[in-house]
Amino acid sequence: MIDFKSLFRPGILATRPYSPGKPICEVRRELGLGDIIKLASNENPEGPLPEVLEAIAEAACDLNRYPDSSAFRLTEALAANLGVTPDELILGNGSNEVIDILIRALVSPGENVIFSQHSFIVYALTTAVHFECGRAVPLTADDRHDLPAMAAAIDANTKLVIVCNPNNPTGTYNTADEFTAFMKQVPPRVVVAVDEAYYEYVTAPDYPQVLSMRGEYPNLVSLRTFSKIHSLAGLRLGYAIGHAGLITELHKTREPFNVNSLSQAAAVACLQNPAAVADRARRNERERERLARNLEAIGFQVVPSQANFLLVRCGGCPDRMKSALLLTTSMLMKGVIVRPMHAFGLGEGALRISVGLPEENDRCVAALREILS
Ligand SMILES: Cc1ncc(COP(=O)(O)O)c(C=O)c1O
Numbered sequence: 001m002i003d004f005k006s007l008f009r010p011g012i013l014a015t016r017p018y019s020p021g022k023p024i025c026e027v028r029r030e031l032g033l034g035d036i037i038k039l040a041s042n043e044n045p046e047g048p049l050p051e052v053l054e055a056i057a058e059a060a061c062d063l064n065r066y067p068d069s070s071a072f073r074l075t076e077a078l079a080a081n082l083g084v085t086p087d088e089l090i091l092g093n094g095s096n097e098v099i100d101i102l103i104r105a106l107v108s109p110g111e112n113v114i115f116s117q118h119s120f121i122v123y124a125l126t127t128a129v130h131f132e133c134g135r136a137v138p139l140t141a142d143d144r145h146d147l148p149a150m151a152a153a154i155d156a157n158t159k160l161v162i163v164c165n166p167n168n169p170t171g172t173y174n175t176a177d178e179f180t181a182f183m184k185q186v187p188p189r190v191v192v193a194v195d196e197a198y199y200e201y202v203t204a205p206d207y208p209q210v211l212s213m214r215g216e217y218p219n220l221v222s223l224r225t226f227s228k229i230h231s232l233a234g235l236r237l238g239y240a241i242g243h244a245g246l247i248t249e250l251h252k253t254r255e256p257f258n259v260n261s262l263s264q265a266a267a268v269a270c271l272q273n274p275a276a277v278a279d280r281a282r283r284n285e286r287e288r289e290r291l292a293r294n295l296e297a298i299g300f301q302v303v304p305s306q307a308n309f310l311l312v313r314c315g316g317c318p319d320r321m322k323s324a325l326l327l328t329t330s331m332l333m334k335g336v337i338v339r340p341m342h343a344f345g346l347g348e349g350a351l352r353i354s355v356g357l358p359e360e361n362d363r364c365v366a367a368l369r370e371i372l373s
Contacts, residue, residue, distance in 0.1 A: 095238025
């Protein structure tokens with residue numbers, strides 16, 4: 001009998017697989033419930049636009065063909081939309097893949113990547129399997145990236161710093177002044193990737209416009225995705241914008257045909273309707289603030305968010321209900337999927353709730369109210 005564990009690198013053995021929010025079909029199967037809502041993965045509760053579905057249906061007729069490996073049409077359209085040149089863009093099978101590409105391409109054994117301890121869990125997982133190169137820096141007391149501490153953590157072996165802004169799972173953001181001060185501390189040999197997965201939802205006027213800083217800081221990269229406001233999480237499409245010199249090298253490490261043809265067609269169609277993005281951002285903001293007030297009214301502490309989710313703590317709840325795991329399980333029994341935050345290291349009492357449709361948010365609050373009483 002082979003001892004399979006002995007075959008693997010220590011970093012792999014120590015890593016736990018990514019645990020996503022439960023899909024609706026799984027909860028339906030396991031609990032036999034019919035009417036289920038999912039507020040656990042920061043997805044857009046509004047489906048893809050009709051014209052996007054049409055573009056997908058049309059592209060589906062050519063599924064016997066490999067996709068355009070250079071994603072020419074989409075890259076041109078995206079570059080025009082962002083005001084950048086096509087050679088400043090690399091697309092990935094979700095921004096997850098772009099994060100993986102950056103780490104694989106930049107980091108040799110003995111070198112490191114810095115990120116925040118309570119941030120998107122993929123940074124910790126991806127660096128763990130890549131020579132255990134991750135170095136996590138705690139958040140500030142108000143749940144934001146501690147940028148001065150992250151700058152201070154940079155050493156001679158640091159290759160990459162990942163800043164998640166707004167941060168998942170806290171929803172908090174770092175301001176333009178804070179970010180500029182941070183960039184002044186970072187040596188040009190260190191790449192800074194700002195994960196802006198929730199960029200389109202942000203309304204704070206002092207949020208940094210990283211894209212416009214890339215001329216001054218050629219080591220700066222933005223990561224964006226079609227999974228959130230564009231409602232294409234199921235198709236997997238993300239991208240990075242950065243200096244052409246950097247992007248050219250990153251392209252060498254991506255798999256051929258990494259972006260499928262349905263994603264390419266769907267994204268081109270999304271880009272033709274910027275008004276829909278703005279409308280969705282407005283509706284999200286309205287619902288997020290309403291959900292926050294309703295959760296506070298039943299005893300939760302809500303962290304101010306610029307994204308499409310809320311981090312809440314059960315501080316004001318009855319003592320017997322101060323466990324997010326217990327709350328999550330009780331919610332599941334009522335057909336509402338939310339996410340406990342212990343895997344993110346945020347403690348027993350923290351819960352992340354994605355902003356849903358108005359009726360979904362009402363049902364979520366009603367279920368929590370019932371459980372707490
Ligand atoms: C901060 C952050 N980055 C990246 C992603 C992943 O995006 P994608 O679906 O493009 O891989 C997520 C998804 O939840 C996220 O929260």
